[in-house]
Amino acid sequence: MMASGDRGALKPRQVADYLKEHPDFFVGRDELLLDLKLPHQRGDAISLVERQVALLRERALNYRHQLAGLAENAKENEKLFERMRLLILSLLESKDLEQLVEVIGDSLNHEFGIEFHSLILFSEKPMSLPVRIEHTDVVVEALGSIMTSGKAICGQVTQAELDFLFQEQAGNVGSVAIAPLSYALSEPQQLGVLALGSKDKNHFKASMGTLFISYLGDVLSRILARQLHS
Numbered sequence: 001m002m003a004s005g006d007r008g009a010l011k012p013r014q015v016a017d018y019l020k021e022h023p024d025f026f027v028g029r030d031e032l033l034l035d036l037k038l039p040h041q042r043g044d045a046i047s048l049v050e051r052q053v054a055l056l057r058e059r060a061l062n063y064r065h066q067l068a069g070l071a072e073n074a075k076e077n078e079k080l081f082e083r084m085r086l087l088i089l090s091l092l093e094s095k096d097l098e099q100l101v102e103v104i105g106d107s108l109n110h111e112f113g114i115e116f117h118s119l120i121l122f123s124e125k126p127m128s129l130p131v132r133i134e135h136t137d138v139v140v141e142a143l144g145s146i147m148t149s150g151k152a153i154c155g156q157v158t159q160a161e162l163d164f165l166f167q168e169q170a171g172n173v174g175s176v177a178i179a180p181l182s183y184a185l186s187e188p189q190q191l192g193v194l195a196l197g198s199k200d201k202n203h204f205k206a207s208m209g210t211l212f213i214s215y216l217g218d219v220l221s222r223i224l225a226r227q228l229h230s
Contacts, residue, residue, distance in 0.1 A: 080212065083111045088219050097227050101131045104220070108196065116173055116197030118165045121181075121224070122190055136190055139164075143178075147193065152179040152214040155206035165195045174201035177210070179217030186225035194220060 019025055026032060087107045094100040101119065108114040121129070122136040140147045142164040146157070154177045162170040165178070174197075181192040194217055198204055 083107075084212070084215070087111065087216070091219065091223050094223070094227075097129050097131070097224075100223065100227065101129070104194075114196050115199055116166055116169050118167075118195040118197070119192065120165075120195075121192040121228075122188065136188065139193060143193065146178055147180050147190070150180050150182060152177065152210040152217055153206075154178075154204040154208050154210055154213070156201065162197075165193075166197055169197070172199055173197035174199050175204040177204045177213040179210075179213045179220075181217055181221045181224060183221040183225040186229065191221055191224045191228065 087103070090103045090107065091100060094103055104119060105117065108117045118132070120132045120134050120139060121127075122139065123133050124135060127133050143161055146153060146161070154175075156175055157165075157178070159170070162173055162176070165176070166173050176198075177196040179194045180190070181194060182190045194213075196204070196213065
């Protein structure tokens with residue numbers, strides 16, 4: 001039961017709600033701002049105005065940090081775009097599959113710093129190429145939904161899938177980015193699979209975007225479709 005003298009007392013929640021609804025309450029009431037005191041981390045009491053100034057400074061500092069982070073990301077994205085541009089131009093200029101395979105390996109290793117990569121092409125008959133050739137059914141059976149979904153993925157896969165993709169290097173791979181290679185206007189539509197690997201389990205994460213590997217897979221698929229049937 002509330003004492004009779006307390007019936008008219010406002011609760012802190014009511015005061016807070018009122019101030020939220022009337023943010024201009026302190027306009028023209030400077031004496032209230034100066035009289036209100038808040039405890040400081042050091043134990044001293046500071047005025048509401050001082051506290052507001054301190055909060056604004058903290059907020060401004062956070063904004064500066066966020067802007068610095070955005071600027072740094074923009075620089076990294078610009079570098080990534082330039083490396084991707086050079087890779088695509090080199091792929092387009094490749095005279096044959098042998099040169100294309102060499103360009104991919106050299107660029108991924110030296111320009112992008114990719115520790116491991118695996119390019120597998122599909123063929124129902126033997127092909128004399130400096131790249132791994134597998135039957136489509138064999139790859140689909142080994143990689144399952146990775147191939148049937150047709151979408152690029154990032155993160156971790158099963159050990160069996162790692163063994164199939166990277167063979168003797170599989171034990172060193174902690175995370176992967178995989179792009180099925182397919183092109184609707186070619187026959188067959190499924191052309192192969194490209195896998196990138198890192199020793200770091202957190203380098204390629206399921207939460208990260210697949211824009212890079214998807215874009216590379218789309219470009220590579222179209223070039224492969226042209227060269228495999230030329």
